[in-house]
Amino acid sequence: MKFRSSSVVILILALFVSLPHFNKASFLFYACSRAAAYDLNINRDFCLTSLQADPKSVSANLTGLLHISINLAIKNTTRTISHIRYLLSNSAYAHLKDDLSFCQDQYSEAIGCLYGAIKQVRLSSNDDHTNVNWIITEAMTSVDACEDESNKSILSKENGNTFELCAIALTFLNNFRKL
Numbered sequence: 001m002k003f004r005s006s007s008v009v010i011l012i013l014a015l016f017v018s019l020p021h022f023n024k025a026s027f028l029f030y031a032c033s034r035a036a037a038y039d040l041n042i043n044r045d046f047c048l049t050s051l052q053a054d055p056k057s058v059s060a061n062l063t064g065l066l067h068i069s070i071n072l073a074i075k076n077t078t079r080t081i082s083h084i085r086y087l088l089s090n091s092a093y094a095h096l097k098d099d100l101s102f103c104q105d106q107y108s109e110a111i112g113c114l115y116g117a118i119k120q121v122r123l124s125s126n127d128d129h130t131n132v133n134w135i136i137t138e139a140m141t142s143v144d145a146c147e148d149e150s151n152k153s154i155l156s157k158e159n160g161n162t163f164e165l166c167a168i169a170l171t172f173l174n175n176f177r178k179l
């Protein structure tokens with residue numbers, strides 16, 4: 001009996017040692033699952049893959065995941081702006097110049113919003129994120145305008161990615177306050 005009870009103690013100790021890591025890893029999974037269940041625009045695996053690009057996501061709490069998702073949206077938007085600049089400089093896309101210029105303006109607004117959002121999130125206490133909510137929604141409206149008013153085939157993938165990253169940030173912001 002003595003042997004058995006000491007293996008139980010070891011097992012319990014092992015669980016305690018491994019539990020924090022397991023919990024944190026599964027929190028990301030849980031958060032992405034919840035986000036996908038809450039918002040039909042969000043795909044759980046897209047959420048997981050995107051956030052895992054930042055190694056900090058494995059051990060992040062909800063506030064951390066919010067920061068990471070906004071930063072990912074900023075990176076994505078920045079890269080999309082470079083991509084639009086490249087397309088604008090390429091004569092093969094000359095026939096899309098108006099669409100691309102329109103989208104460049106929309107993305108400039110979106111990036112301004114997202115930088116504002118990350119600043120606000122860092123500054124404000126956990127309780128008042130009304131402003132951040134509003135600013136991220138503005139960014140999504142800009143991306144949406146690009147999608148609606150431009151030649152759909154040219155930036156759809158980028159619009160979709162940026163929109164979804166913003167949607168993830170919004171869901172983290174609004175729907176997990178009680179966790």
Ligand SMILES: *[C@@H]1O[C@H](CO)[C@@H](O)[C@H](O)[C@H]1NC(C)=O
Binds near residue numbers: 162
């Ligand atoms: C935008 O984010 C998505 C999801 O993380 C990623 O697959 C895509 O490559 C990113 N695009 C750019 C232009 O950064």
Ligand SMILES: *[C@@H]1O[C@H](CO)[C@@H](O)[C@H](O)[C@H]1NC(C)=O
Binds near residue numbers: 061062063064
């Ligand atoms: C979330 O994590 C951050 C950074 O690790 C920490 O400063 C903060 O206190 C944590 N928040 C909660 C509610 O645990």
Ligand SMILES: *[C@@H]1O[C@H](CO)[C@@H](O)[C@H](O)[C@H]1NC(C)=O
Binds near residue numbers: 096151152
């Ligand atoms: C939209 O873009 C595609 C790819 O560049 C092009 O083939 C198509 O003609 C464009 N459509 C319009 C309405 O400009």
